[in-house]
Amino acid sequence: MSGELGQPQAGPSHAGLDFPNPDRNRAGVPGGVIRRAGSQGRRSWIQKVLEQITDSPLQWVTPSEVVPVAVLAVQRYLLEDEPRDTIPKPPLYCYDVTISDGVYQEKCYLDPSLNFLVYKNILKVGIEMKISRVSCLYNEKRLGQGILCIDNVHCGEALEAISLETPFRNSAHEEVPERPLRGGKSHYLALWNNEDPYGDIWLTNKQPEEHNFNNTKIISLSHLEMTWANRRNFPALLVRILHKSKLRYYGKPDKKMIEPYQTFLEVADSSGTVSVIMWNALCPEWYKSLRVGLVLLLQDYSVKKSYPFRMQPLPVDPQIKLISTMEICLNLRDPPTNIIIIPEKQVKPEWRLPKLNHRFITRSELDDMPENHICDVIGILVFVGRVQRSKKKENREDFWSYRWIHIADGTSEQPFIVELFSTSQPEIFENIYPMTYFVCTQLKVVRNDAQVPKLLYLTTTNESRVFITGHRGQPYTNDTKVKNFIHWIKTRTDSEEVKNTVIGGYYPYPPVPETFSKYSSSVKVESLLTAISEVRKEIEDLQYREQKRIAIQGIITVIKYIPHASASENASTSETLRSTNQPSTSQAARRENQSQERDNNKRHQDDDPVSSQCFQTTYTSLSPTKKKRILQGPYAKLIPVLQPETSAQTKGNKPDMPSIFQRRESASTSTIGKARKTISDRWESQLWREKKFGLIDHLHYSHVYPESIPRKFIFEQRKFLTEQFNSQPAKYIPPEGRPPKLDDFKSARSLGHFEVTILGLNHEIAIDVAFLPMYCPEDLRTSQIDTLLTCMNYSCVYPQDGAGNDRLPGPRALAGDIIKAAMKLDRVHIVGILDICNLGNNKVEVYLHRIYSPTNIS
Helix, strand or coil: CCCCCCCCCCCECCCCEECCCCCCCHHHCCCCCECCCCCCCCCCHHHHHHHHHHHCCCCEECCCCCCEEEEEEEEEEECCCCCCCCCCCCCCEEEEEEEECCCCEEEEEECHHHHHHHHCCCCCCCEEEEEEEEEEEEECCCCCEEEEEEEEEEEEEECCCCCCCCCECEHHHHCCCCCCCECCCCCCECCCCCCCCCCCCCCCCCCCCCCCHHHCCECCHHHHHHHHHHCCCCCEEEEEEEEECCCEECCCCCCCCCCCEEEEEEEEECCEEEEEEEECCHHHHHHHHCCCCCEEEEECCEEEECCCCCCCCCCCCCCCCEEEEEEEEECCCCCCCEEEEECHHHCCHHHCCCCCCCCECCHHHHCCCCCCCEEEEEEEEEEECCCEEEECCCCCCCEEEEEEEEEECCCCCCCEEEEEECCCCHHHHCCCCCCCEEEEEEEEEEEECCCCCCEEEEEECCCCCEECCCCCCCHHHHCHHHHHHHHHHHCCCCCHHHHCCEECCCCCCCCCCCCHHHHHHHCCCCCCCCCHHHHHHHHHHCCCCEEEEEEEEEEEEEEEEECCCCHHHHHHHHHHHHHCCCCCCCCHHHHHHHHHHHHHHHCCCCCCCCCCECCCCCHHHCCHHHHHHHHCCCCCCCCCCCCCCCHHHHCCCCCCCCHHHCCCHHHHCCCCCCCCCCECCEEECHHHHHHHHHCCEEEECCCCCHHHCCEECCHHHHHHHHHHHCCCCCECCCCCCCCCCHHHCCECCCCCEEEEEEECCCCCEEEEEEECCCECCCCCCCCCCCCHHHHHHHCECCCCCCCCCCCCCCHHHHHHHHHHHHHHCCCCCEEEEEEEEEEECCEEEEEEEEEECCCCCC
16 A cells, blocks of 8 residues: 555655556556546546556556646655765755546646746646646555656646545545655645745644643753753753744755754743754744743753854843853754743742843834844734745755835834745735734844935844734733834724735835946846846746846837726726625726737837827926825835935936936926926837847837736735735635636726837847836925936826826826936936846746936946
8 A cells, every 4th residue: 555654765656656466456556545436427537547557568658638637736845865866966846746637636746847837837726737748657665656747738727616525546645744755755845935834744732731840950051051061961941932033944855854944942041041953853843832932841952062153133131141152952862852831820930031022113213223223013014015036046946935015103104114034934924914913023124324215124034023913912012112003003993004005016125226336336146237138048047926136238219108097997996896705807907908919019110109198297396295295195105116316416416417317407397287298108219210120139028917016905805815916825725706806906006107128239139128117205305207217216206096186297297207208318328227027827027127327327
C-alpha cells in the first residue's frame, strides 16, 4: 500500500501509484487503496490514463483522449539531492499539482521543465487544464510504486466553480499531515515565500499548564552567563518572551533536514535578557502557540557562544542587562527540550519578571523621529496595497513578500506609510483590509531629509508582530497612546478616514531622489543603467507579483492620454455592489479597452491631432484654502508617483537650464477661468515619424490592467477585494455565490493614464510604457504644471471629485499640460526610471516612475 505513515524516504513517491500483483483484476491496476467509479457512472479520465501507462512499453504516454481537468492545488517543496547527484545544486523547488476529472482527484508531480508556469502564475488553482503527455516516475527503493508526472500541459481559463466533493483515487493522498510526492522532505512550503508557516504540520494547540515548582531548580540568566562554560547540566530557566522573530527556512538540497526552520525568541528574567533559538521540528510544534508576553519554563536546553554578527533587538526596559555572550538553544533532541507555558495567574510578584513596555508613537511625532528608530504604531487602515514580491538574491528562487499600507491615527493629516513584509503571520497578512484597527510593533524609521521631497516611512523588522483582532486583553491596551486612539476613533464614527479608504492597485513607492546622481548613490545594483535592448529579458525574467525598478536612456517620441471610465458609471456600480452580492459586470471598462485597441491600431496612421480640448487654469493660481481642500481627498493621502525636479526649483529659485525647461511665469499667474491654448490628447514627434517603421523591436507594455487601478473599498465586499489583491492561494477556495468583477468597483483615481513611447538612443528599439498621475499630499504652492517634468515630479494636484470644485481644472487639463510639455522634450535625451510589474498569467506592466532631464542629471 502506498503512502505508509512514518518518515518519508528519499526518492520518488511515498504516496503515489501502487502497482500491485499482475495477477490482480486489471480494473484495479493503479492505486494503493483504490476507489472505482460505479459501473453506471462516468469513467474516470485519470483512471484511463493510468491504465495506458501500465500497458505502455515506454515510461510516458500521450493520452488517447485529452480532456480538461480542474486544478485544485499547487503545492511547493524542496527536493533534496538524490544519490545520483554528485554536484550540489542551488535550492530546487518542486511542485505537486492536484487535479480533478470530475470523478477522482489525483496528486501529480509537475515536471521541473514546467515550473515556469507556476513562476508566472499561469498554472494556478481554479483553472481548466489539458494534459497532453504524462509519465510515471518509479521509486526504486519500494516495490511497485510510482507517481504520475505531468510532462506537457495547456493551461486554460478560470472555471466558475469546481466541486471539492470528488474523492482522491488514491487514499494515500488524503493522509494527515500532507506529504510531498517526492523526496525526503516531510512538508510543503508556502507557495510564494519561505517565511510563512503552511500546512497541517504547524500546530496551534499548546496551552498554559500549572507547574509544581517545589522540585524545580531555577537559575537566573546572569548567573548562567557566568557559569555555563563550566556546566554540563543546566537548571531550568523561568523567563518572559519579550520579542519573537519571523521564521527562517534554511533548507538546502544537500542538507537532509526534515524541517529546517529556525526562530529567535528574546526572553528575560529580572537579571537580564538573552536570545533563545528554536530549531527544526520544534518550530512546527511550538511557533504558532508562542506569543510575546508569555511566561515559559525551559528545561533540558543547551547553551552556546552567541553568533557575533547578529544584532539583538533593544530590551524593552533599559535597566535590564543585555546578555550577548551566549545563546540558549532549544531542540527536539540532543537534548530534547521541555517547554512549559506558565499561566499568568500563577506568575508571582517575587519572580520580578519584566513587564512589556511598548514604544508607541503617533503620526505627529514621527516627523521628529531619527533614522532607524524602533517604534510601535496603532491606527486604522485607510489604504492596503496589493501583495508584491522581491528577490532575496539575484538568480535565486527565494522571494520576500510585502505590501504597502497606510495607517491613520487622528494626530496628523498624513498617515503612517508602512512597508509591511510578511511576519510569518499569514492568517493576518492575507486578511488585512481598510477600516481595520491595526497594531504593528518593532517598526524601523526610514528617512532621508536630504531628498526632495523628504523620504519618511516605516518598515518591519525581524521581530515585528501584527495584530488586527483580539486587541482586548493584549498588554498594549493600557498604553496611553493606545487609549487616546481608541477614544478618537469612537468619536469619528463617520469620519473621512473611514469613508475614503482604498485597496490595491499599483503603488509607486518609495520615490526616487530629485537628481540622477542621488539616485545612482541610493541604488544597489550591478549595473545602474539598463540598455533598452536588455529590457525584454528583464521583463521575461520577472516572476509572479515581482516588481523591479530599472533605469533606461531614451527619447520621448509619443505621448497619448487615455481617459478613465466616467465617475458616474463607477459610482452607480459601486452602489449596486453595496446592495447585492451578484452585481452586473461594468460595461465601461470594456468600452474603454475597445476604444484603446482602436486607438492603438490607428497610432501609426494618424499624424494629426485626434481631438482637442480647451483647458482651464493651473492649480497654482488657486488660493491656499482651495489647495488644501483638493489635497484632502480620499486618495490624496497616497504618496506622489514622482517628486520635484530639484531642491532649487522647490524653493522657487531658477536653476540654469535650457529655455525649453524654464517655467512660464505668465501662465502660472493666470486667473481662474482664463482659457488656455487648445491642444490634442496625443502628440507624436517628427523623429518618431521618421524612425517608427525602421525599428528592429517595439515593446508594448503600456496597458493598465484592472488589478493596477486602486479601488474604493466597500466593506460589504471585503472578502472579494482582499482575495483580488492577495497572492494566488495554493489550494482552491470555492467562491461564495457569483463573484463580482474588479471593474465593477469605483476607481480611487479618476485621472486616466498616459501611454508614453520611449525611443532608444540608437533609434532601433522603442518601448511603450504607462504613466499614472496620482494625487500629491504636499503643499504645492510652488508647483506649476508647465512641463512634463513638473507634472510627473509633482504628480497630480487635481481634485478627484467634481462636486464643490466646479471652477477647478479636471483630468483633461492635466492631459493638456503634460502633452504640451512633451512637445518641448522633442529629441532631448532623458533617463527614465521604470517600474516593471508581473501580475501573473502573462500580464506585465511597465510604468514610467520618473524622468531625469539634462537639468537634473547631477
